Amino acid sequence: MSQRQPPARTRPLREDWTLTVPPSAPSALAGREVPASVPGTVHTDLLAAGLIDEPFFDDNERLLAWIGRHDWEYRTTFDWSAEGHERHDLVFDGLDTVARISLNGHEVARTANQHRSYRVPVGDRLVEGDNHLVVAFSSPVREADRRSLQLGARPHINPHPYNAIRKAAYTYGWDWGPDMPSAGIWRPVWLHSWSTARLATVRPVAAVSGTDGVLRLHVQVERSDGVPPVRVRARVGDVTTEVDLAAGEHDAELCLSVPDVDLWWPRGHGSQRRYPVEVTLHADGRSDVLDRWERQVGFRTVRLDQEDDEYGTSFAVVVNDRPIWVRGANWIPDEVFLPRVDGVRYQQRLDQAVAANLNLLRVWGGGVYEDDDFYEYCDARGLMVWQDFMLACAAYSEDDPLRSEIVAEAREAVTRLAGRPCVVLWNGSNEAVVGYHHWGWKERLDGRTWGAAYYTDLLPAVVAELAPGTPYLPSSPWSGSIDSDPHDHARGPSHLWQPWNRLPYDAYRDDVPRFVAEFGWQGPPTLPTLWRALSDDPLTPESPGMNVHQKAWKGQDKLTDGLVPHFRVPQDFEDWHWAMSLNQANAVRFALEHFRSWSPRCAGAIVWQLNDCWPVTSWAAIDGDGRPKPVYYAISQALADRLLTVQPRGDGLAVVAVNDTSEPWQGAIVVARLTYDGVGLERAEISVDVPARGSATLPIPVDVARAGDAGGELLRVALGEVHAEHFFADYRDSILPPPQLLSSVQEREPGVYTVTITARTLLRDLAILAETVHPDARADRMLVTLLPGESVTFSIA
Ligand code: BMA
Numbered sequence: 001m002s003q004r005q006p007p008a009r010t011r012p013l014r015e016d017w018t019l020t021v022p023p024s025a026p027s028a029l030a031g032r033e034v035p036a037s038v039p040g041t042v043h044t045d046l047l048a049a050g051l052i053d054e055p056f057f058d059d060n061e062r063l064l065a066w067i068g069r070h071d072w073e074y075r076t077t078f079d080w081s082a083e084g085h086e087r088h089d090l091v092f093d094g095l096d097t098v099a100r101i102s103l104n105g106h107e108v109a110r111t112a113n114q115h116r117s118y119r120v121p122v123g124d125r126l127v128e129g130d131n132h133l134v135v136a137f138s139s140p141v142r143e144a145d146r147r148s149l150q151l152g153a154r155p156h157i158n159p160h161p162y163n164a165i166r167k168a169a170y171t172y173g174w175d176w177g178p179d180m181p182s183a184g185i186w187r188p189v190w191l192h193s194w195s196t197a198r199l200a201t202v203r204p205v206a207a208v209s210g211t212d213g214v215l216r217l218h219v220q221v222e223r224s225d226g227v228p229p230v231r232v233r234a235r236v237g238d239v240t241t242e243v244d245l246a247a248g249e250h251d252a253e254l255c256l257s258v259p260d261v262d263l264w265w266p267r268g269h270g271s272q273r274r275y276p277v278e279v280t281l282h283a284d285g286r287s288d289v290l291d292r293w294e295r296q297v298g299f300r301t302v303r304l305d306q307e308d309d310e311y312g313t314s315f316a317v318v319v320n321d322r323p324i325w326v327r328g329a330n331w332i333p334d335e336v337f338l339p340r341v342d343g344v345r346y347q348q349r350l351d352q353a354v355a356a357n358l359n360l361l362r363v364w365g366g367g368v369y370e371d372d373d374f375y376e377y378c379d380a381r382g383l384m385v386w387q388d389f390m391l392a393c394a395a396y397s398e399d400d401p402l403r404s405e406i407v408a409e410a411r412e413a414v415t416r417l418a419g420r421p422c423v424v425l426w427n428g429s430n431e432a433v434v435g436y437h438h439w440g441w442k443e444r445l446d447g448r449t450w451g452a453a454y455y456t457d458l459l460p461a462v463v464a465e466l467a468p469g470t471p472y473l474p475s476s477p478w479s480g481s482i483d484s485d486p487h488d489h490a491r492g493p494s495h496l497w498q499p500w501n502r503l504p505y506d507a508y509r510d511d512v513p514r515f516v517a518e519f520g521w522q523g524p525p526t527l528p529t530l531w532r533a534l535s536d537d538p539l540t541p542e543s544p545g546m547n548v549h550q551k552a553w554k555g556q557d558k559l560t561d562g563l564v565p566h567f568r569v570p571q572d573f574e575d576w577h578w579a580m581s582l583n584q585a586n587a588v589r590f591a592l593e594h595f596r597s598w599s600p601r602c603a604g605a606i607v608w609q610l611n612d613c614w615p616v617t618s619w620a621a622i623d624g625d626g627r628p629k630p631v632y633y634a635i636s637q638a639l640a641d642r643l644l645t646v647q648p649r650g651d652g653l654a655v656v657a658v659n660d661t662s663e664p665w666q667g668a669i670v671v672a673r674l675t676y677d678g679v680g681l682e683r684a685e686i687s688v689d690v691p692a693r694g695s696a697t698l699p700i701p702v703d704v705a706r707a708g709d710a711g712g713e714l715l716r717v718a719l720g721e722v723h724a725e726h727f728f729a730d731y732r733d734s735i736l737p738p739p740q741l742l743s744s745v746q747e748r749e750p751g752v753y754t755v756t757i758t759a760r761t762l763l764r765d766l767a768i769l770a771e772t773v774h775p776d777a778r779a780d781r782m783l784v785t786l787l788p789g790e791s792v793t794f795s796i797a
Helices: 042-048 065-069 142-152 343-355 374-382 402-417 433-440 443-445 452-468 503-512 529-535 544-548 555-563 575-597 630-638
Strands: 011-013 017-020 032-034 074-080 087-092 098-103 105-112 120-122 130-138 172-174 177-179 187-195 197-209 212-223 230-236 240-247 251-258 275-283 289-297 302-305 316-319 322-324 324-331 360-363 384-388 423-427 493-496 515-518 604-607 642-649 653-660 665-675 680-692 694-699 714-719 722-726 741-749 752-759 763-766 784-788 791-796
Touching: 011 240, 017 042, 032 042, 042 065, 065 142, 074 172, 087 098, 087 529, 087 763, 098 230, 105 120, 130 544, 142 172, 187 197, 197 289, 212 230, 212 275, 302 423, 316 423, 324 384, 324 515, 324 630, 343 374, 360 653, 402 452, 433 443, 433 452, 443 752, 503 575, 529 575, 575 604, 575 630, 575 642, 575 653, 575 694, 604 653, 630 752, 642 694, 653 665, 680 694, 752 763, 752 784, 784 791
Parallel strands: 324 360, 324 604, 360 384, 384 423, 493 515, 515 604
Antiparallel strands: 011 187, 017 032, 017 074, 074 130, 087 120, 087 187, 098 105, 098 130, 172 177, 197 212, 212 251, 230 240, 230 275, 275 289, 302 316, 316 322, 642 653, 653 694, 665 680, 665 714, 714 722, 741 752, 752 791, 763 784
């Protein structure tokens, strides 16, 4: 028996870092040394030191472009003494991106992948007393160019060859993000001192067998040379088990059964029961703990139903044998400078997702595998995660060194997220297959590889091995095989971009896709976000800052083209801003109600996009400062558990009642045709019995459904508390009366107001833009339509 070792120690290396500005930088800064944050980025360190202006302001993006073209060096000195441990590792949870790491003048590692973590044994390089650690980053722009030359240039979108380097693609500029690649130690660094053995990885695989939860824990142990047997113990709830690893053995598999397990459900379908799991590692014959791993796991089954049927091939997410109608949003990194995103910010954003009635987020493949906190909070909230591998909108070389990096990062990511009940799908790539079929790649590639082997061989094998039971999709969009046109909406998940890019939003109704993994409409950020980000005077739709903070090709033109079928173009900026914001809300509502009205033939929709990474005109529902845009409120209304919507069916109109709850929805739907003054013209009652998780389509009698004066009449449909309005004419053709209303305001508690509005005339899409009065104020609802005499109370906090 070895003599008693000190317990393992993890020591964060957060303090006393400096960043050196390279001599080639602009002369005012060259050679300067500034305090650096770890985790952090070059941009945020230079900003904190007062050496650069706020990167998101005006067109500072252009003025700061030099940063990405330089090399950057981070250094720190830390004090160390051996304290009797056998092994010492420097652990980097994330480096952005191509780096050389030296300790006390000796190079100890080279890294080239932002999507991996690195553990570097440094026992033979540490010295008693001061130790000097240097992390030197190569210019992200020049490094991408160099690697692209080496691998052979391949098609990609946006300005830089992000497909040649394993760094978050969006940092090189996207159609909603600035071209602002930074460098830095973007996740924590720590020194891990240990003896005997440690838990290298613990990979839980949770399954359901009958009424039991079955948890398999795949444990890899790293041990010092010549160490005697070690013991691995595991516990889930009250159930325990253990296994001994003889000298020289590294892998253990422990299996525990939880009888009568409570399943984890997506929100809206049941509770999010999770079970605490603990794995401990012990030296031979000793009870003290060498290493410990803790996590809450959830038990659920998940599969994709992809069946041929009369409409094509279905695509449905089925959890615990129940098809779940996916109410999703695409998630992009919440910041250009990722270390700014902490747990609090994740929670705010995910709470916003929940309040918008979403049940799934798709972590899109041009960003990053998010921090553990993100998945923990999704697990806890019942938010499902569709997880892309980080491959997006480009052809990728299948040769080394890229290939081995992709293998390593995929294995690490799948291992890290295994056992997370929220992760219901791994997706090989974003818009890779569609790029191959439709973006002219074949001619440019001239037979060279583009990543197909990743999507059809490598990545599915990684998921099957490391996360068995979690479905895998090769790419999104996808129509069943790599040779099928991914734009076939009758099969698999679709990306619908004709509406917005080329067509008005009415075109969403042109067909019934089986599942929509992307669709969206642009709108500007909220006004206080614009006021903070831009100094334009006057601020107009085409003033300089507005153009810089619009990254989509012909974005401002598309906004206008999409507006004019519905509204006249306002001349005043604030009216323009409201019209574009409302049009975005209307477009997304229109699409979501169409998709839901065709449930279950259409089995889900994922809005592009939930969030933003800086202040920008984009498809986001929540702007770069975290403020909900009007479209956010439209999403929450269109995704309510129970929805009434008036849709065209055949030659007439139908009311579709969608009931995404576990109780039937019964009663008489009252359908009334009214004048804008609220005078009843025709009325019908239609009794309905909508099954749990079902929908019913009920034709509206012709005399009710046909307007006498389209520009002055509407339909109101109501069932119990739920109601909806259908206007026969578009806004621009409606003879809406000048709004008249009564309002009263009460301060309910300090800082919380209620505002009651009573309509004297028809009020369509009423909103209180509370954030324009105080940047932190938010209204609890928006886009309310009132008939004369009706009231609504807003809460403003
Ligand atoms: C999608 C995404 C992104 C893009 C968005 C809006 O297809 O995959 O590449 O930001 O469209 O154009």
